[in-house]
Amino acid sequence: MQVNKIPVMDIAKSAEITDKINLLGMSKDELAAFFVSIGEKPFRATQVMKWIYQFGVTDFFEMSNISKKLQQRLHELACVLPPVVRYKEFSQDGTRKWVFEVAGGSLVETVLIPAEDNKQFGRKTLCISSQVGCALDCSFCSTGKQGFERDLTLSEIIGQLWVANQSYMDDVPATKRQNLVTNVVMMGMGEPLLNYEPVVAAMSLMLDDHAFGLSKRRVTLSTSGIVPKMYDLAKDIDVALAISLHAPNDTLRDELVPINKKYPLNELIKAAKAYIYDENPRHKKHVTIEYVMLAGVNDSDEHAHQLAALLKDLPSKINLIPFNPFAHAPYQRSSNNRIHAFSNILNQAGFVCTIRQTRGDDIDAACGQLVGQVADRTRRAKKWQESIEKRQQAMLLDGADIAK
Structure with missing residues (x-):
């Protein structure tokens, strides 16, 4: 490293x-x-x-x-001023991570994941942040434990892609440089649809032939389900859509993804269908379902069957994400056998289902780990950890009383 x-x-x-x-x-x-x-x-x-x-x-x-x-x-x-790089870490598997300092001294992270072959001109996917922290506080995500500080500006968003490209071009003459980042996912810190205008403007630059010139199928926005903005997105730009679902029913999703209490699954699925079947015949939208695998929480056969039923009328592929543990997390990663069994049920139901390979573990570059160890200006993480420790202490005291 x-x-x-x-x-x-x-x-x-x-x-x-x-x-x-x-x-x-x-x-x-x-x-x-x-x-x-x-x-x-x-x-x-x-x-x-x-x-x-x-x-x-x-x-x-x-x-x-x-x-x-x-x-x-x-x-x-x-x-021409990109955000300032405070740290950069390059993993042995080719993954790269940057910590940026943005206006006001806040810190955000960006992660680049190359294809498995790690060839110079192979696929390179950049995970870009849209906010400092996140207000949604999904229970399995360390970034959410940092709390929300502010939205990133357009230059701070697009600057992450600019720096990532430059990391491959340091020793290349200016006129011979080229954009080597092939894919972008708005899946870093923050909820992109809660910083709507700068995010859409940044994605427009990614697609612009005079700027980065990326294919519209290689730019993906990931949302936890801000339903009204999903309808706006379908009208304003043609990019791929990913939905951070993580649960097949409202009861469980209310616990894992609290925004579900405001925009429950029936509204979310309806908005996803509208995104695919918008009125513009030239748009052929793509929806990916992101589903983090939590041992004993959302990974049973019953959950898989519920997920298949929920998505039966939604053209989509499903990406299963092994959970990445972080300090004081109340969850464990599902076993490989359980993840494959879950995947098999979905495949048999007719879905394309992939299992995400974990990359960049040696530099904490995995999904849900961004900046959780770098900054905690809102003190949400500290308060959350204190509550976990108090709960553990209370359980120990209760155990001692029972023993007596």
């Missing part, structure tokens, strides 16, 4: 230029309006977008197809 800390001078340098206009995160139209506002032609937007997103250039004096006069003007007025 490789661990790197960015020198303090880099953080200081970024602080010096925050009064300039940050072009990172601007769409083509926004950049065109910016150039018009400084007396330049709108086509400069396309040129600069390619330098920023395709070549990863932050120094305007390296943008060789714009005049020296404009280079100087941009240097005075603007900047």
